[in-house]
């Protein structure tokens with residue numbers, strides 16, 4: 595294969611990372627999966643361990659790394675509020691020092707580097723839907739700040755390495771994504787509701803459930819990652835990747851109850867601090883620049899995700 599590359603996936607043992615490793619191997623590349631397994635799991639990649647193109651490396655991105663590869667995807671960072679708030683100092687360090695170490699490697703090797711940024715850089719947005727030009731509304735000292743500001747600083751570093759040192763960067767801002775290999779206990783809304791429904795427990799809505807999110811199925815998102823990495827050198831992003839269909843959290847709960855046939859009832863709990871009230875990506879740029887848009891509707895994606903959790907829970 596003439597375009598076969600060796601590709602580093604930092605955070606490759608996580609939910610999104612494991613799907614990305616799989617896709618890159620399917621496309622014929624060699625993959626080095628780097629992870630410290632803080633939130634990732636060997637179970638996510640166990641089926642890849644026997645693939646001759648796959649190599650696993652236990653490493654923490656806050657420490658420098660000297661290996662030779664042709665491209666880097668940086669996904670290393672805990673992503674669910676429960677996980678990133680567990681050790682907030684380490685969360686900021688992972689985003690910022692991880693970016694510095696991997697950008698340094700991209701500079702040394704003169705290779706492209708992809709950053710998994712997030713819709714959280716928009717904070718609790720006053721512009722709706724969110725366009726890439728919007729600078730965001732982020733609390734710098736709150737309980738979500740370790741994640742939001744860490745990711746914002748990482749974006750700053752990516753763009754400065756690009757402007758100052760000519761590093762080829764590929765920055766995407768990911769909106770809520772769900773699918774198989776989310777962790778049952780990661781506290782994110784889709785996994786929480788599905789697990790609660792399957793166990794017949796109460797469905798816990800935080801606040802009154804009127805806050806909105808837009809949910810993208812994992813396979814759609816991974817297609818977007820690869821299109822971004824393969825785009826022309828001058829395409830730096832940031833580009834929003836997500837599904838623009840917007841739902842209230844109450845609608846999501848009702849859909850999951852319906853699809854699982856659960857007898858669960860909905861209960862209401864306190865809304866966490868700085869919880870964004872609404873979120874929906876404007877994906878005009880992804881459509882025009884990357885020719886990407888998601889194709890899997892929420893019902894279909896939820897059915898696949900429910901089937902996954904049924905298997906691991908039952």
Ligand code: NAD
Nearest residue numbers: 605607608609610630631632633634654655670671673771
């Ligand atoms: P995840 O927690 O499943 O994956 C993150 C991976 O990074 C894990 O395997 C974890 O062990 C690893 N990791 C954490 N700290 C590390 C460190 N210091 N060194 C090496 N590895 C480390 O989460 P995910 O949902 O797969 O998210 C992947 C990336 O995408 C994250 O950077 C996240 O911020 C971003 N993102 C995800 C979503 C989403 O909806 N899933 C939305 C926006 C952004």
Ligand code: UDP
Nearest residue numbers: 675781782783784786798799800805843869
């Ligand atoms: N949420 C909820 N019940 C839960 C988990 C989450 O109502 O059991 C809400 C949460 O308050 C937020 C939304 O669902 O408004 C999405 O939460 P998640 O943690 O999945 O992602 P994020 O807030 O980072 O978008």
